[in-house]
Amino acid sequence: MMDKKLIAVIGGGQSSNEESKVAEKVGRLLARNGVILVCGGLGGVMKAACRGASAEGGMTIGILPGDNRRAANRYVQIPIVTGMGFARNVVVVKSAQAVIAIGGSYGTLSEIAYALQYGIPVIGLNTWSLSKNGQPDSSIILAQSPEDAVDLAISLTAV
Amino acid sequence: MMDKKLIAVIGGGQSSNEESKVAEKVGRLLARNGVILVCGGLGGVMKAACRGASAEGGMTIGILPGDNRRAANRYVQIPIVTGMGFARNVVVVKSAQAVIAIGGSYGTLSEIAYALQYGIPVIGLNTWSLSKNGQPDSSIILAQSPEDAVDLAISLTAV
Amino acid sequence: MMDKKLIAVIGGGQSSNEESKVAEKVGRLLARNGVILVCGGLGGVMKAACRGASAEGGMTIGILPGDNRRAANRYVQIPIVTGMGFARNVVVVKSAQAVIAIGGSYGTLSEIAYALQYGIPVIGLNTWSLSKNGQPDSSIILAQSPEDAVDLAISLTAV
C-alpha cells in the first residue's frame, strides 16, 4: 500500500473569505508535505482546500453525497460517488488519519463527532467547541494558524 | 400511512443510574402519548427508554449498527438491521420527527448534529452544549424534566 | 425482544396487475401468520403487499431510500427514512429473516444478491433466475403460489 497519508479537511459548503483563505493555505501545506487531501468534494472550505492542494500538485479526493460526479468542485481529482446523502460524512472521516476542521456548520459538527468517536485526531481552526453538563470537552485540538494545524495533523496521524 | 408519531431517544450505550431513570421515564411518557419510540437499539439510554415504553405497551424500534438482530436490547420490538456501523445514526435521526437527547457521548453528538442539519427538533436533557467561535449555539432546546422533554418533543414534531 | 418474525417482500416499484395480485395475497398471508412485513416502502409490489397486510391487521415497515417519510405508500405503518438511496436495499434485506421476491427489476436483483450473500433464504415468484459460466444457480427457492411462498418463507426463517 502506498505510504501516503490521507488527511481530511472539513468545513462548510459556504465559507467566508477568511475561512476560504485558511482552507486554501491548509490545502497547499498538505500537498507540500506529500499528504493526500480527502474532503466532501463540494464548495466553500472543501473547494478552497482542493484549490490550494492542486496548486501545489497535490492529490485531492472528494467523497460526494449525491449521485453525480459532476457535482464535485473542479479541483477534485478523484470523485467518489456515494449517493448516500450526509451518511457520506462517515466515509470522509473514516478514510482520514487526521481531520482539520475549519469553521463549519452542523454537517461539520457531525464529522467532528464521528472522528472523536473513532479516535481520529481532530484539529480545529475557528470551529465548534463542545461542552457537556457544563464541563468543557477539550478533544478538539485548537490550532493557531494553517501551519500549526497541518503540523499538528501530520504529527498526530495514526501510524 | 398510520398517523402515529415517531420520536427518537438518543444517548450513550452506557448510562449512569440517573440517565437510565430519565430515559425510562421518557420512554413511558412517549408510549402513554401513543408515540412510537425509535432508537439505536443497544444498551444504556436506549435500553432504558425501550424498557419504559414497553412497560406502557408502547412500540419500540431499534436501528442496529451491526449485522445481528440479536444485538438488540430485549425491549426492542422491531429490530432494523443496517450493518452500516455508526452510519446508522443518520437513519435513527431521519426516521424521527423529533429527537430527545439524554446525556450521551460522541455518537450522540453526531446524531444531534445530523438532526440539526436536517431541521429536526432536538430536545436536550443534560446533554451536549455547543458554541462556535465563542458564540453559544442554542439550537438544542433544553428541557428541565422527562415530562418537559416529551411535551416539547410532541409539540415540536413536524406535521 | 418481541418474538415476531420479519419477512421482506421485494419487487418492482411498478408492477403488472398479476404481480400486484400476487403481492397483495402474500401480504395478507404474512399478516394472518403474525409476521411483520418489511419492504422498500414505495409503490408497485411494495404497495400491494402492504395493502394486503394492512387489510388483515398486520404490521408493515417501509425502509425508504429518500429523505421524506411522505414518500411511503399509504399502507406503510412505520416509515424508516434512510436518505441513502438504493444503499437502503441492504437494510431491507438484512432486517428480514427471509425474503420473498415477486417479479422485479435490477433493484430487486441487488436485494436478492445481498440476501444470498448473507445467507438469508430467498423465495422467488416469477422473478430473476441466475447462472454463472453456464451453470444454473439454484439458490433462489422457486414457489408456485403466494401460499407456497409464504409457507416456505416462514419455514425457512432463521431461528
Added chain:
Amino acid sequence: MMDKKLIAVIGGGQSSNEESKVAEKVGRLLARNGVILVCGGLGGVMKAACRGASAEGGMTIGILPGDNRRAANRYVQIPIVTGMGFARNVVVVKSAQAVIAIGGSYGTLSEIAYALQYGIPVIGLNTWSLSKNGQPDSSIILAQSPEDAVDLAISLTAV
C-alpha cells in the same frame, strides 16, 4: 476536475488462477490507458487487478467494507474506509463510469445489479448471466478477453 476515467473491476474476494490472470491483465490494460482503477480493495480479483495496474504505474482505489485501512490489499494506493459493510458495493459502482465483472459470487452480483440499475455499463468476463421469467436479460455486455473488456469499457464510459 482531472479528466481521468474511473473504471471498476469487480469480482470475488477469492479467485481461481485463471480469474486472477484475467484480472491482472485487465488492471495492466486499464493503467496503460490512463484509467484509474476502483475496486472493493480486498483480495482475489480485486488484488490481482490492483497488482496489474500498479505494475504499470496506474492508480488504484480500494473502497473498503470494514473499519480498517490496513485491510486493503497491498496494491491499493488510496484506501477509502466506509465501515458500511457490503453497502459499500454501491459506492464502488457509483464511483465508476463503467464496470468490468470477472467471475464473482453474490457480492459481485449485487454490484452488477446496482450498475444496471444506475445505467452504468457492465462488461462481463465469465461472470453471472441473468434471465427473468425465462427470458434472458442481455444487459451484461460479454467480453471475450481482457483486451476486449477494457476496449469495451473505455468506449462505453459515459462522458
